[in-house]
Amino acid sequence: MLDLLSEFPTFLLVFVRVTSFFLMMPLFSYKSIPTTHKIGFGFFLAWIMFYTIDAPVLEINGAYFLLIIKEALVGIMIGFIAYLILAAIQIAGGFIDFQMGFAIANVIDPQTGAQSPLMGQYLYTIALFFLLVVNGHHLMIDGIYYSYQFISLDQAWIPFGKESMIEYILKAFSSMFMIALQMSLPVVGSLFLVDVALGIVARTVPQLNVFVVGLPVKIGVSFIVLILVMSVMMVVVSQLFETMLTTMRGLMTLIGGS
Template sequence: MFELSSEQIGGWVGGFILPFFRIAGLLMTMPIIGTQLVPMRVRIYLSLAFTLVIYPNLPAAQPLDAINVGAVFLIAKEILIGVMLGFVLQLFFHAFVIAGQILATQMGFGFASMVDPTNGVSVAVIGQFYTMMVTLLFLAMNGHLVTFEIMAESFVTMPVGTGLTTNHFWNIATSLGWVLAAGLLLVLPAITALLVVNIAFGVMTRAAPQLNIFSIGFPLTLVMGFVIIWISLSDFLSHYQAMVTDCLQLLRELVQAK
């Protein structure tokens, strides 16, 4: 009769279940896959498939007593590592949402908003446009494959059961400021151009007070805003490449990968 010892069961649990929770933590929180557009059951199946693919190449794990209370803390650590990586990717995508929101406010187009189907919140139309562009670029340039590669390398650099240090949380905290700065740099030329347009309207109002600045300035600001967005799209790819390089490098630093 085929029998399994507790050591064998513990080895399977430690070598498969814990990596599964780390991968599931990433897929549940990362953009595109971790959104409301992908059902929870599909994300679980993807996590299971990814774990099965990398399981033969994982380092040997120590046997784990699945009934022990310490196993719960180990599972929480693995989930936290995956959520940490997914959170950094979310910050990268939200940098473009912030940029679109700032630009829409400056050009007087902030009233035009729509419900983001991925997050279920109301965002500016321009921010949603930038989100769609960065999503297509991220998939076209295999950013999701690079993320999965970093996740696979994390099991070598941060073996199962490794805890997080204060450096990991410090890097995430500093990345919050990086997101705001990246969003501002992305739309800074457009904001400057719109500021010049508003100054020109102010000079026109002083020179000809009989002009109704609200009836003339508002539509012209919208038109100039769209023209500026169209011109600024020529540098969108270069900004994206610089930002995604910094984001993926931050992911590698968090898991101590090369």
């Protein structure tokens, strides 16, 4: 009984990091998963991790509450950086929607409750299926498990004011837009050529109503290009998963101060 009481403070810190990680992490943070299931899964995962990591013996005092806040921030930041990288898929869909003419119609994402572009939601759903097929959700759980090798439980603070950490987060933010541009470039570039062709037609054949003809032509061309480049997009998505895991590892290294 005394051993359980002495181990409870350390277990609580592990539990806080795991559950806060599930608040932001893609796939595990969705509203369609009941909160009780998230807490239960986090509890059993924390219980397994507690006996596999080198956990120090801690006491409940004033500094312990600061450690709880630090663990919650660590879990949220690691989950957020993973979500930030995967958000490139929805941004790419937003670029495509804007050129296709679908930007006027958004859908409500049932997983997050936020508005999402049509093509962005379509590509994001396919990417999540692909993530499950390649066991990417296991790799994300591995990320929170191996975070204890970089960020110890008794570390008292997170170096928010560290210049390298701020620069790293900004680079991750900019890489998200760069990947989104790379994913949407085949469709956006093709639609730009369609716009140029429609402009030439409008000047040479004034009797033709380009505004009526242009929208279905652009939608048809965009779907044809999407079908042709979907395999290439999946290659980019697989590299996106690798970028996500690498970014998580780099952020944990900077937080741990190593």
